[in-house]
Amino acid sequence: MNNSEIKTILITGINGEVGVSVSKKFKDLGWKVIGIDLTPKAEIKIVEEIDAYYSCDVTNRANLVELVKNIEVEKGAITALFMAVQFDNQLNKGFLDTSMEEWQMMLNSWLKASANACAAVGTSMKGRRNGRIMILTPDFSKLSGDCIMTATAAGTLHGFIKSFGTEVAIDNVTVNGIFANVPFDLEAIAETAAYLVEEGGYITAQLISLRGKE
Amino acid sequence: MKCYDELKDKVVLITGGTQGIGEAVTNCFTEQQSQVVINGRKLDEKVQKVIDRTGAYPAMGDLSNKDRATEIVRETIDKFGKIDILVANGAAMSMNPFLEQNEDEWWQQINVNLTGHIASIKAALPNMISNGGGTIIIISSFFGTLGWKNATGYGSSKSGLLTLGQYLSREYKKYNINVGIIIPGVIRTPQLNVDANDLGISYDEVCDMYASEIAMARLGDPEEIASLVAFMSTKVGGRGLSGRHVQVSGGEYRTTPYYV
Numbered sequence: 215m216n217n218s219e220i221k222t223i224l225i226t227g228i229n230g231e232v233g234v235s236v237s238k239k240f241k242d243l244g245w246k247v248i249g250i251d252l253t254p255k256a257e258i259k260i261v262e263e264i265d266a267y268y269s270c271d272v273t274n275r276a277n278l279v280e281l282v283k284n285i286e287v288e289k290g291a292i293t294a295l296f297m298a299v300q301f302d303n304q305l306n307k308g309f310l311d312t313s314m315e316e317w318q319m320m321l322n323s324w325l326k327a328s329a330n331a332c333a334a335v336g337t338s339m340k341g342r343r344n345g346r347i348m349i350l351t352p353d354f355s356k357l358s359g360d361c362i363m364t365a366t367a368a369g370t371l372h373g374f375i376k377s378f379g380t381e382v383a384i385d386n387v388t389v390n391g392i393f394a395n396v397p398f399d400l401e402a403i404a405e406t407a408a409y410l411v412e413e414g415g416y417i418t419a420q421l422i423s424l425r426g427k428e
Numbered sequence: 429m430k431c432y433d434e435l436k437d438k439v440v441l442i443t444g445g446t447q448g449i450g451e452a453v454t455n456c457f458t459e460q461q462s463q464v465v466i467n468g469r470k471l472d473e474k475v476q477k478v479i480d481r482t483g484a485y486p487a488m489g490d491l492s493n494k495d496r497a498t499e500i501v502r503e504t505i506d507k508f509g510k511i512d513i514l515v516a517n518g519a520a521m522s523m524n525p526f527l528e529q530n531e532d533e534w535w536q537q538i539n540v541n542l543t544g545h546i547a548s549i550k551a552a553l554p555n556m557i558s559n560g561g562g563t564i565i566i567i568s569s570f571f572g573t574l575g576w577k578n579a580t581g582y583g584s585s586k587s588g589l590l591t592l593g594q595y596l597s598r599e600y601k602k603y604n605i606n607v608g609i610i611i612p613g614v615i616r617t618p619q620l621n622v623d624a625n626d627l628g629i630s631y632d633e634v635c636d637m638y639a640s641e642i643a644m645a646r647l648g649d650p651e652e653i654a655s656l657v658a659f660m661s662t663k664v665g666g667r668g669l670s671g672r673h674v675q676v677s678g679g680e681y682r683t684t685p686y687y688v
Contacts, residue, residue, distance in 0.1 A: 380682075384643065402664055409659045414656070414676075415652065416649070416678050420677075420682060425668055425672070
């Protein structure tokens, strides 16, 4: 990516531990950081450290598309997107105890939210022939206990990332999944995201597996 | 290319560091101000130019000779006192249908690409352990993960390297040794001449043919592999990606990585 460009990253789920860690890394690198989360602005931990914050339900595509359009008018082009879904409260129930409504909520949190965010930034990134999209998709394989529903919902992203990545590769938009073991190594996630954005221009449609904290 | 302060003065041995991806890795670590040792089969005029340009120390020799593969590591340690990073990149490739290929020619690929690197890694590990850690970067290939027509020997050696890296990472993690595995896609290197010859077309034609099949519609550059080697050699990049593989392929050859 050309260092002379004004570089802006949009981070969804910015109030979670991954969102905070990635935000700090990109601020250190001199990027403009814009955050999105469901949480009201007053409760955002790093609101003073980032360049703008918007409270938005990313599972509502129309609202998100409109918001991103306005952000790009007011703040300039978004060159990178980092999707960090928060999931801590989704691991408490086993497969048989999770209702179909709860499953649908998980699917919305993972697949719908990511698809919506990609739809919101993807068209303008294609138009500019420049974009870096990263989607956090946790790897629960090292955890004990029943993670079936959450892992399945997050697993839908694997096919999405590879498929969408191949569709927009021709326009120099990269799409990669950061497939990180739980519990997360936050520093490794942030550094890998920075590498993918700044130097990983030929890496796309991949799941990048990362070790977790041990 | 990004420079990492922590790579300055690191002792790096790069097998096959004289051309293609290996030469780009040599250039990269020279930029990082590391102490670079390069291995190639023989010191010819072209290799001498790489040495003159980068200041790299030559430890030449054929990796298919297991003793020589061990000695190049010893030469590195003798010269610089230690080895911090070993980049297992050197490769031999010959394409022919399995049932028609000369057996010695077939095994030469396994002997260089896999057995030679096992010998050099075995020689490097005790030094890395006594130094409190180290990094091994393995350059595999999508011919190994996918399989490829007329490339059974090369593919076998490269899938072996992938597995080697995964299990090395698990076994030697307790010694602070990281093992990163890179799977390049189609990279613009002289090795594509082998593909061109196999297909009976020119180098440019084979480049165009591969590019037309790649999602990004272009071949990769060796520097795009070298930058990942450097990142995987850093403390945080190495820690996060140890035992993992990353495919640098312009969107082609996608797999879901699961690990031991």
